[in-house]
Amino acid sequence: MKTKAKISIQNLPVSSVCKQCGRELPQEFFYVNRQTQCLDIYCKGCRKEIGRRRYNSGSWIRKEQRDKYSYLVITQVEDPIVRMELILHALKVVRQSVKHKRMKILEEEANRTDYV
Known part of the structure; x- marks a missing residue:
């Protein structure tokens, strides 16, 4: 059974700068990596937009898989x-x-x- 890891954001900085939009935002606007316990370099809004663009372009599928399905x-x-x-x-x-x-x-x- 999989258990959710408890993420501690006490040692994280109070705010961070998004590498995409360049805005300085509080830590609540960033996802936390469960393994490294670090804030993401993109804010949640930019991360969602990047994911949407990547999904719509089909680049998330490896080339071998794309060729396999043709x-x-x-x-x-x-x-x-x-x-x-x-x-x-x-x-x-x-x-x-x-x-x-x-x-x-x-x-x-x-x-x-x-x-x-």
């Missing part, structure tokens, strides 16, 4: 022979998946012991 759109393949091979392969995969699921359902029904 996929080929079969209907956009120019070569008709390659497109047909891809379509037939996709149909074969779907049929196998449906067949596997049906077999699994039949096995589960056969193994059920709580008949009414």
